[in-house]
Amino acid sequence: MKADKMIPTVVIVGAGFGGLRVARALRRAPVQVVLVDRNNYHLFQPLLYQVATAGLEPEEIAKPARAVLRGQKNFDFRMIEVTRVDFAAKRLDTTAGPIAYDFLVLAPGGETNFFGLASLQRHGLGLKDIPDAITIRNHVLTCFEQAMLEPDAEKRRALLTFIVVGGGPTGVEMAGALSELIRLVLVKDYPRLNIKDVRILLLEATDKLLPALPERLREAAGKTLWRKYVEVRFGATVADFDGRQAHLKSGEIIPAQTVIWAAGVRAAPLTATLGLAPARQGRIPVEPTLQLAGHPEVFIIGDAAYREQDGEPLPMVAPVAIQMGESVARNIARQLRGQPLEPFRYHDQGTLATIGRNAAVAHVFGLQLSGFPAWVMWLVVHIIQLIGFRNKLFVLLNWAWDYFFYERAARLITRD
Amino acid sequence: MKADKMIPTVVIVGAGFGGLRVARALRRAPVQVVLVDRNNYHLFQPLLYQVATAGLEPEEIAKPARAVLRGQKNFDFRMIEVTRVDFAAKRLDTTAGPIAYDFLVLAPGGETNFFGLASLQRHGLGLKDIPDAITIRNHVLTCFEQAMLEPDAEKRRALLTFIVVGGGPTGVEMAGALSELIRLVLVKDYPRLNIKDVRILLLEATDKLLPALPERLREAAGKTLWRKYVEVRFGATVADFDGRQAHLKSGEIIPAQTVIWAAGVRAAPLTATLGLAPARQGRIPVEPTLQLAGHPEVFIIGDAAYREQDGEPLPMVAPVAIQMGESVARNIARQLRGQPLEPFRYHDQGTLATIGRNAAVAHVFGLQLSGFPAWVMWLVVHIIQLIGFRNKLFVLLNWAWDYFFYERAARLITRD
Numbered sequence: 001m002k003a004d005k006m007i008p009t010v011v012i013v014g015a016g017f018g019g020l021r022v023a024r025a026l027r028r029a030p031v032q033v034v035l036v037d038r039n040n041y042h043l044f045q046p047l048l049y050q051v052a053t054a055g056l057e058p059e060e061i062a063k064p065a066r067a068v069l070r071g072q073k074n075f076d077f078r079m080i081e082v083t084r085v086d087f088a089a090k091r092l093d094t095t096a097g098p099i100a101y102d103f104l105v106l107a108p109g110g111e112t113n114f115f116g117l118a119s120l121q122r123h124g125l126g127l128k129d130i131p132d133a134i135t136i137r138n139h140v141l142t143c144f145e146q147a148m149l150e151p152d153a154e155k156r157r158a159l160l161t162f163i164v165v166g167g168g169p170t171g172v173e174m175a176g177a178l179s180e181l182i183r184l185v186l187v188k189d190y191p192r193l194n195i196k197d198v199r200i201l202l203l204e205a206t207d208k209l210l211p212a213l214p215e216r217l218r219e220a221a222g223k224t225l226w227r228k229y230v231e232v233r234f235g236a237t238v239a240d241f242d243g244r245q246a247h248l249k250s251g252e253i254i255p256a257q258t259v260i261w262a263a264g265v266r267a268a269p270l271t272a273t274l275g276l277a278p279a280r281q282g283r284i285p286v287e288p289t290l291q292l293a294g295h296p297e298v299f300i301i302g303d304a305a306y307r308e309q310d311g312e313p314l315p316m317v318a319p320v321a322i323q324m325g326e327s328v329a330r331n332i333a334r335q336l337r338g339q340p341l342e343p344f345r346y347h348d349q350g351t352l353a354t355i356g357r358n359a360a361v362a363h364v365f366g367l368q369l370s371g372f373p374a375w376v377m378w379l380v381v382h383i384i385q386l387i388g389f390r391n392k393l394f395v396l397l398n399w400a401w402d403y404f405f406y407e408r409a410a411r412l413i414t415r416d
Numbered sequence: 417m418k419a420d421k422m423i424p425t426v427v428i429v430g431a432g433f434g435g436l437r438v439a440r441a442l443r444r445a446p447v448q449v450v451l452v453d454r455n456n457y458h459l460f461q462p463l464l465y466q467v468a469t470a471g472l473e474p475e476e477i478a479k480p481a482r483a484v485l486r487g488q489k490n491f492d493f494r495m496i497e498v499t500r501v502d503f504a505a506k507r508l509d510t511t512a513g514p515i516a517y518d519f520l521v522l523a524p525g526g527e528t529n530f531f532g533l534a535s536l537q538r539h540g541l542g543l544k545d546i547p548d549a550i551t552i553r554n555h556v557l558t559c560f561e562q563a564m565l566e567p568d569a570e571k572r573r574a575l576l577t578f579i580v581v582g583g584g585p586t587g588v589e590m591a592g593a594l595s596e597l598i599r600l601v602l603v604k605d606y607p608r609l610n611i612k613d614v615r616i617l618l619l620e621a622t623d624k625l626l627p628a629l630p631e632r633l634r635e636a637a638g639k640t641l642w643r644k645y646v647e648v649r650f651g652a653t654v655a656d657f658d659g660r661q662a663h664l665k666s667g668e669i670i671p672a673q674t675v676i677w678a679a680g681v682r683a684a685p686l687t688a689t690l691g692l693a694p695a696r697q698g699r700i701p702v703e704p705t706l707q708l709a710g711h712p713e714v715f716i717i718g719d720a721a722y723r724e725q726d727g728e729p730l731p732m733v734a735p736v737a738i739q740m741g742e743s744v745a746r747n748i749a750r751q752l753r754g755q756p757l758e759p760f761r762y763h764d765q766g767t768l769a770t771i772g773r774n775a776a777v778a779h780v781f782g783l784q785l786s787g788f789p790a791w792v793m794w795l796v797v798h799i800i801q802l803i804g805f806r807n808k809l810f811v812l813l814n815w816a817w818d819y820f821f822y823e824r825a826a827r828l829i830t831r832d
Contacts, residue, residue: 040561040829059473059826066605067827076608079561079829096565130830145456145495149512189482192492390817390825394810401806409806410475411483413456413495414546 007032008102010332011092013082013270015042015065017318018302019107021325027072029333034099036092038081040064043130044386046318047395049170051133052260053177054141054185054411055402058130060394063387082108085274087295103297103332106284107325108271110303110316113264113281123243124261127170136260138413140178143257144186145413148193154255160198161256163246165238166263167204168211169353172221174262175202176355179228184357184406200229201254203236205263210361212315212351217361220370224355238263265316267304279306280313288343290328296335299328307344314346323347354378357403423448424518426748427508429498429686431458431481433734434718435523437741443488445749450515452508454497456480459546460802462734463811465586467549468676469593470557470601470827471818474546476810479803498524501690503711519713519748522700523741524687526719526732529680529697539659540677543586552676554829556594559673560602561829563609570671576614577672579662581654582679583620584627585769588637590678591618592771595644600773600822616645617670619652621679626777628731628767633777636786640771654679681732683720695722696729704759706744712751715744723760730762739763770794773819 008031012019015037023035044061051058069075084093085104092099112126125136140162147159164175179200187195202209202225209221209232225232238259240247246254267282276292279285283306284292290305292298302321307314314320323346331341350364354375362374369377379399386392402408424447428435431453439451460477467474485491500509501520508515528542541552556578563575580591595616603611618625618641625637625648641648654675656663662670683698692708695701699722700708706721708714718737723730730736743760750757766780770791778790785793795815802808818824 040557040827057473057475058830059828062828064605064827070604078565079558080565130828134830141456142495149494149496188486189480390823394813394825397810397813407806409810411456411480412475412478412546414474414550 008336009034009100010103010105011036011099011101012105012107013037013092014107014109014268014302015039015077016045016107016109016302016321018109018321018325019105020065020068021322022105022107022301022329023069023075024072025326025329026332027074029074029329030336031074031103031332033072033075034078034101035065035069035075036078036080036082036094036099037065038079039129040066040077040079042068042387044391045128046382046385048127048129048133049174049177051130051410052127052136052140052174053181054137054408055177055181056395056398057410058133060391060398061386062130063391068387082270083273087274087292087298090297101297103335104299105325105328106270106298106300106304107302107321108268108304109321110265110281111268112261113266114261115264117238117240119240119242120238120259120261123241124165124259126261127174128265134414137410139258140181141411141413144190144193147197148190153197157197157199158244158255159257161201161254162199162258162260163201163203163238163254163256164260164262165203166261167202167206167209167232167234168262169351171202171204171260171262172209172225172353172355174260175200175225175230175232176228176359178260179225179230180356181408181411183229185408185411188406189411199231199256201231201233201256203233203238203248205235205237207234210351210353213353213361213363214368217363217368217370221353221355221361224359224370228356265303271304281306281316283313283316289331289341290324290344291331291341299331301325301328309346319349320346352378352381424752425450425516426519426521427452427515427517428521428523429453429508430523430525430684430718431455431493432461432523432525432718432737434525434737434741435521436481436484437738438521438523438717438745439485439491440488441742441745442748443490445490445745446752447490447519447748449488449491450494450517451481451485451491452494452496452498452510452515453481454495455545456482456493456495458484458803460807461544462798462801464543464545464549465590465593467546467826468543468552468556468590469597470553470824471593471597472811472814473826474549476807476814477802478546479807484803498686499689503690503708503714506713517713519751520715521741521744522686522690522714522716522720523718523737524684524720525737526681526697527684528677529682530677531680533654533656535656535658536654536675536677539657540581540675542677543590544681550830553826555674556597557827557829560606560609563613564606569613573613573615574660574671575673577617577670578615578674578676579617579619579654579670579672580676580678581619582677583618583622583625583648583650584678585767587618587620587676587678588625588641588769588771590676591616591641591646591648592644592775594676595641595646596772597824597827599645601824601827604822605827615647615672617647617649617672619649619654619664621651621653623650626767626769629769629777629779630784633779633784633786637769637771637777640775640786644772681719687720697722697732699729699732705747705757706740706760707747707757715747717741717744725762735765736762768794768797
């Protein structure tokens with residue numbers, strides 16, 4: 001387990017977008033790369049809401065980390081959990097013993113932020129990993145099965161009321177996909193279902209959906225959701241949810257069995273164990289080079305890193321993590337050659353969000369698109385970014401099938 | 417929920433091969449069909465071992481019961497568990513209240529039979545449903561991840577020793593698929609793995625694999641497994657397994673972390689709650705017409721029914737359940753028309769078992785095939801029998817991909 005004295009060891013914590021990019025970009029560098037993650041796979045999180053709405057199978061948007069980097073000679077993977085970082089000794093404590101490093105890249109990602117609301121943490125459904133997505137899928141389908149058995153009309157309506165909290169990309173895409181799952185597919189499965197009993201609400205605390213987009217596209221997104229019978233509500237904040245009723249801050253009470261929580265993300269719990277003072281959302285402030293102050297051999301990237309640019313904190317999204325990963329790999333190579341490091345600068349390539357069949361909004365390359373053209377662009381961009389030709393092929397086939405046959409293949413209730 | 421007095425209600429318990437066939441065959445009969453199952457899907461069990469060995473995704477071999485019978489006017493599905501049958505009152509007690517029936521078809525299927533061995537029930541891995549298959553997949557892949565971290569050579573070899581118990585079709589197919597998963601795919605994922613540390617054992621208590629087949633094919637199956645480095649052991653009975661060591665009846669001790677139990681099946685636990693005297697394996701004896709003695713309106717089919725033919729009990733396999741389902745549907749229609757019922761007779765169409773790439777044994781239509789021709793026949797038969805064109809397409813694509821690229825896509829460790 002000891003690194004060769006001649007070849008420095010770069011340990012990367014996390015096989016998400018950022019960590020994987022660092023590992024790949026170091027493939028020709030004179031280093032040994034060790035990637036650790038508590039899962040054995042890389043997950044393409046932007047399509048997780050499609051697993052939650054029975055459109056895709058989890059295996060189609062995930063790929064084993066060992067398979068992704070199989071051809072890379074200087075690469076090693078370990079499925080372990082990091083319990084502590086000893087920055088002074090340059091050592092990680094893990095569930096499988098200590099690992100020494102010469103360079104450390106922390107890319108542990110983010111988790112659902114319930115903002116300390118204990119009742120929502122208990123009864124609300126987050127959407128950050130595969131078990132989350134399967135839980136939502138099982139829960140939504142089970143609500144329909146139970147509604148079919150429920151003679152009490154009020155209880156039945158509560159079973160068929162689905163609240164999505166948060167008007168960012170995840171909430172918007174989730175609400176749109178849920179509406180299509182129910183109104184295009186489940187109506188065929190449940191001929192005795194009265195569609196008037198179904199409610200889907202999208203609750204946003206501010207007065208804006210998709211705040212990163214220009215106003216025209218924000219309005220288009222809201223209208224498209226409304227046309228899909230999603231009740232889009234602004235200035236609506238959920239204060240409490242006991243699994244039966246959602247209490248809003250306004251005093252409004254909504255009987256519902258489902259609250260999907262897409263209202264916030266914070267840095268992964270590992271950041272809280274580092275003994276460092278976090279900034280907002282538990283993120284750790286880093287130098288312009290993404291180094292940890294006082295530890296030039298330690299880099300933090302992605303959702304776990306806090307960095308402002310032009311007076312605004314960088315968003316917790318995949319493109320930031322990917323670009324940070326590329327920057328860190330370059331800077332590690334520079335450091336080994338004794339060259340000065342370059343500061344990181346994020347180049348925003350735009351925002352895309354889909355709202356269902358033929359409907360999306362896109363703000364990319366200075367273009368503002370909505371409707372069908374944006375939807376086509378969304379499809380192309382996501383297929384290109386999926387890792388592995390097999391995943392691309394199977395996701396595309398699934399999408400084509402669902403598009404033409406108004407289907408969702410994966411509507412199994414699988415939890416034992 | 418009350419049935420129309422004019423139209424008799426046929427309640428079918430179980431959406432397996434038998435139950436589904438009854439529901440379909442009654443589509444034009446003057447009855448209301450109610451199918452109940454604790455899962456919302458029909459599972460194609462013969463391919464479950466491929467989910468366990470990361471070759472297929474669970475969604476590809478299962479289909480929601482509502483989707484299978486979507487077009488059928490006289491059909492209703494309820495996802496509930498039956499807790500009791502009141503034969504006198506013609507009523508089922510369920511987790512969602514009582515259901516009255518005019519005809520009842522019990523098709524609850526089978527479960528893994530550990531023959532009362534408590535330690536194997538606790539530490540052994542059965543293979544009867546989707547959670548079982550995912551558990552085996554997660555367990556096998558986790559053993560490899562842990563072996564990579566294990567400095568102790570003895571512990572590492574125990575992590576890489578996989579014992580399959582039972583030389584029937586499930587055990588043979590499982591052992592063959594496991595060998596190919598490890599020797600063709602995982603060796604690429606784990607370049608530091610010493611393949612000599614890996615052992616796969618197939619333990620059979622008698623001196624025969626696949627006892628339903630003629631001797632030539634039995635021998636061919638055993639030889640093919642051996643060539644795939646599966647240690648096929650006859651007269652070997654596992655007496656105890658604590659999760660670290662398997663103790664055989666002979667006194668032999670095999671250090672191993674994995675025992676996959678494919679040594680037996682018994683009737684589903686529902687049969688034990690009926691107040692009826694079971695025959696072997698918890699199966700309920702039925703009349704030649706598959707009726708329950710004294711209850712002409714109750715039929716029992718599939719793994720839960722006990723019936724002998726030509727002095728031998730009918731095997732617990734899908735073709736028996738399917739043919740029983742067809743017979744029962746015909747007999748219900750005859751009973752409604754006041755015609756006498758016809759006794760059931762099983763027509764054995766043969767046996768097929770695959771052992772890996774290009775290798776299978778088949779005894780069908782009087783033909784005895786082995787090797788490549790049997791393998792092609794196995795592929796064709798299984799693709800035809802899969803329910804739904806989408807499942808056929810995706811399974812075929814997966815198989816083609818794995819065949820040409822020596823891959824297994826679904827090797828994720830997904831349990832949370």
